[in-house]
Amino acid sequence: MKVRKVLAIICYTVCLAAYAAAGYVSYISYCGEISYKLGFLIFLPIWIVTYWFSTFFSQLIEKKGNDGSTWLIKKAPRKVLSIISNLLSFALLAFWGYVYVMEYLLSTR
Template structure:
């Protein structure tokens, strides 16, 4: 039962990351606004983190035998961690590119904004 629940949690975590990636892409190519992208990304990222935590607790519960091998667990854990870090890195870039530069006197359509 734990193995099935762990698989469901991992699949839901990947689905939340995929949805977050989709909205990140749409914000990156400016199909949706930066603000809408952030407001959609943050809850999806939180859901992804929750399912990652549930997955880890189901695989390696305290005081119980792990249900999958250490190597497979490390692979799945690092895969999800790198995917999440890539999404966060993209949002840091979008924040700097779309929001931060406009607040520090950069030139917008021939005028300086202060």
């Protein structure tokens, strides 16, 4: 059980680090240091890594017993961590949606 907690912490830390990397790539794309196309091509695999490690975290904190499922961490911290991850993911995807609309759909007029 302790190993699962340690692995869950590692997975969530990797997830947050990948979000930071994806945010940095988005930022340097926005500042013009790299093109939006290159930024998106770098961002997408990083975002996939965040999705996978978020899934690993969710699976590691759930311990299934014979009497049903139990959780390794309490409900409130679990919800907070999930909300943080989901908000970061949504914000990054919303940014790239905004870039797509502004750069590619409106530039064809």
